[in-house]
Amino acid sequence: MAKRYELIADDLRQQIGTGTIESDARLPTETALSSQYRVGLPTVRQALSVLQAEGLIEKRHGRGNFVRRSRQQLEYANDRNLPEADSTRRHEPTAGSDTDVTVSCCELGATDELASRLGVPVGTRLLEFTYRSQRVEDDAPYSIVRSYMVRAMVAEATMAPVSDRSPWGDAYREWFTGTGIELDHVVERLTARPPSADEALALGIAPGVSVVAIQRTSVDTRGVVVETADLLLSGDRVAAVYTTPVIRARQLC
Known part of the structure; x- marks a missing residue:
């Protein structure tokens, strides 16, 4: 009862x-x-x-x-990582009349954790790109993405303005294309957890609302980690949607 x-x-x-x-x-x-x-x-x-x-x-x-004011829910979908022929949906919001993506960049030395994730010595110079994405009707961002790359690796890349790019920090893929780096696969480790006090404040999260935390690792055809990122998504405004291609029996013959 x-x-x-x-x-x-x-x-x-x-x-x-x-x-x-x-x-x-x-x-x-x-x-x-x-x-x-x-x-x-x-x-x-x-x-x-x-x-x-x-x-x-x-x-x-x-x-x-x-x-609480209702907030439109967006979808973070992994099908954008699939070849165009295999991807039947695109959920990737882009900056426009209803979304503002603010991008900042700084240079820093690799911490123990980042050095381990990128497979480089501690202190290696990295570029950190931070993407804050917010819908115009909201009072706080729905996602904060921090993307890390080895500075020397992208030194020759043409880094076009990214204000109109994906809020998920995917612009690096185009930069690598210009330097001859070809991605082989992307690994995403997803967890749902309570936010820290700073995270709740940054995302405008009410008590009881979780965050979706994704650690992304991008690997090229040589097996080298070329980018790693931490994506923090507001659990009440973003849903993670994953599509897995199925290998049909006739494809194995």
């Missing part, structure tokens, strides 16, 4: 879902909800905590509980 706070949470969730309580609207006070549902304040607070953990409402200091 459902507990009282669960029933209250269900009722409020339904009202939010149907629009009875509109996006960005303030919920009744805890005292008013206590009177409405004929329960004590601790029960009301439990119900509100459930909705906060689900990312449906947020508590604004000194103002009360508000319905």
